[in-house]
Amino acid sequence: MNVPPVCYSHKRNRITDSPISYFMKMALENPHLISLAAGLVDEGSLPAAAIARATDSILGNPATAKAALQYGTTQGNASLRDRVLRHICAMDGVTPEAINLSANDVVLTTGSQQLLYLVGEILLDPGDIVITEAPSYFVYHSLLQTMDVRVLTVPMDGEGMDLQALEERLHHLEKTGQLDRLKLIYTVDYFQNPTGLSLSTPRRQKLVELAKRYSTKHRILILEDAAYRELRFEGPDLPSIKRYDETNEFVISSYTFSKPCAPGLKIGYGLMPQELVGPIVDLKGSHDFGSSNFSQVIIERLMQTGEYHQHVEELAKTYRRKRDAMLAALQSNFSDWPEVRWTTPAGGLYVWLSFPESINTGPEGTLVGKGVEEGVLYVPGEFGHVAVEGNVPTNEARLSYGVVTVDRIPEAIRRLRRAADQLGLSPQPLESAHQPELVG
């Protein structure tokens, strides 16, 4: 019998396989690879002992055990919402009241990704416009594609999103009568995924001013993805963009415990204008009516005992060592090739590497395959760009020192250089493409 086809929704027909799947498959099929592509976190520093203490304490007491294993609320654990609010405000050096925030303006989600999805669903209709940085977080671009949204981009420089270019964008949208479709400006403002760059303090304030100025008939909201903020390992913290939204009307800030604590718990949170909370929570009621309550109670406990803060401090040192190892390896392997450049992140998990334009780092190029042959994997920079507007650079790569152990980083970068040398475009290829592996 011929079975008739499943008739999918229009949305399903816009959903594509994540580019990440390709790399997971590559890594599985090539176990000798050192992956600088995986978005995973450092494993040696995962706070297993602190979490074990928290679960023992929670489950050892009948009252807290019941509260943790029962359903929670859709908006999330009230005590944890209060703690994260005070935590973020303390980093910003303000009281919650000073920026018109309370724990009622906080929603806990299944990682910050779920918040990005919920915000998209309540705001975006097909054909609406979202502005992102170029490049930007590629999973967010997939999400926008699913929602049939038009993505416009703004270039970045060493201070993050180029606000001059943003203003020209806004002005052009206004002049051409398209401003009413612009709903959101999305920025990963701390140690951006994928570039490692941060938005400078003067631009933070200016970004809020721009959103306000162009909100003539409807509100243009800023979605601040601050996932990496706490992973700073040098220099002073920067105030959040939310810090400059003193009436709590223009900025939604998204944070996560996946990067600074443990992705296995899968809890993120958002601080947002009060009027968005109802729509977000009502929609989340249809999604799942609440993220893992047990995870929330564990994290609440870690914040209460102070172990969360101690952990973040230690973790930043771990990532600093890894970043240092990666920068040193890049320096020793690529310093003879001045057209190869890379960023120097002050936090987070990513270094952004630019080859000369003659080297194609993309999935259709030769470098990625030579990399696999040599035993190293990176994320092609193309994945961070959207193709709708003009040319997409094909000579960039995202290198992550998240999950790779520090002792493997020098070898990973040596392999990358050997792979690049095989294209015959480097100034002075290393003598042998198959030097013995020196470490781990």
Add this chain to the structure above:
Amino acid sequence: MNVPPVCYSHKRNRITDSPISYFMKMALENPHLISLAAGLVDEGSLPAAAIARATDSILGNPATAKAALQYGTTQGNASLRDRVLRHICAMDGVTPEAINLSANDVVLTTGSQQLLYLVGEILLDPGDIVITEAPSYFVYHSLLQTMDVRVLTVPMDGEGMDLQALEERLHHLEKTGQLDRLKLIYTVDYFQNPTGLSLSTPRRQKLVELAKRYSTKHRILILEDAAYRELRFEGPDLPSIKRYDETNEFVISSYTFSKPCAPGLKIGYGLMPQELVGPIVDLKGSHDFGSSNFSQVIIERLMQTGEYHQHVEELAKTYRRKRDAMLAALQSNFSDWPEVRWTTPAGGLYVWLSFPESINTGPEGTLVGKGVEEGVLYVPGEFGHVAVEGNVPTNEARLSYGVVTVDRIPEAIRRLRRAADQLGLSPQPLESAHQPELVG
């Protein structure tokens, strides 16, 4: 300065507050209430000790700790997918191969609710049709409203969904050229929320046959919500509807660990036709790229040690005691009033109570308020019905013995009778509307 309004999506404008919010508010504002409305689970039997042993064992070993606290995959823990597949097939007395299933056809989600949402998103466009039972699970109705779907209903009798009525529905849709908009038939087939009724075995097979017969140009899928299946306390288990879908093409089965284990872990799962797995997992990649991995690993451990199965066995006994207490209390408080009838569930958490039509149980009626005065809360039956088609009965109530302790059940039902007596419509009102409370 006047701040311009947020411009929401069309979807947001269809989202409504869950009716449950009203009852949570009532319970909070009236702490003396005994709630038979809450959808929470029995607290005394939550498996805190078993979960503590699992977390200690997982977190005490560096390798398993890393695996549990790191990111998992979007589709979910492979070992747990394999275990739930074998678990369900064992209940059905078949091998996975016999019904064309493998662990690749299983997706783990944030409770079963997330599966219902994802299935809706990949299949349903505005104006599409879903058939449900009348009454049905009201949170699912909210979800369908969010998706702007047309809900058609089929009545139930003691054997569950009336398939004669379903066939007439299907025939009518075919005759009127609307069959191409019918995407899903949704049924809660074990101890249904809200009625406690189950679909009989002959109807299970017949339901699959009907879906196949009317799948002339596109596939009409069955969404089997089996959330309560494992909570059976008497009689033999019924084969799943999936059991009769031997080619794995027509039935998506949805299960959860919230009811049989612990809602705080918030893990559910679906078994589905292979071709749906890619679309569901790709979409889940945009939602959250994976539910709490830690929760998944904990449950996997409980299934591995056998503690999960032992727990379910004990839990069924607990709910049986509560069901017995509720039926006995209904009998002793309402046996003098023959027009008042109730179901006798063989499992699950719900008894469905029908008053004579003169008594309005709805949120606009007087009984709910009198109930609050007397100190008892129930879910009005209206919430389980959709208003689009004909008259909605206003004389029904869902009584849950989920979270209420067994010793409070008799008093809860006495309060309900006292509340009903105050409407002056019962055959022989009890003498005093304010008898002293006899139990805890």
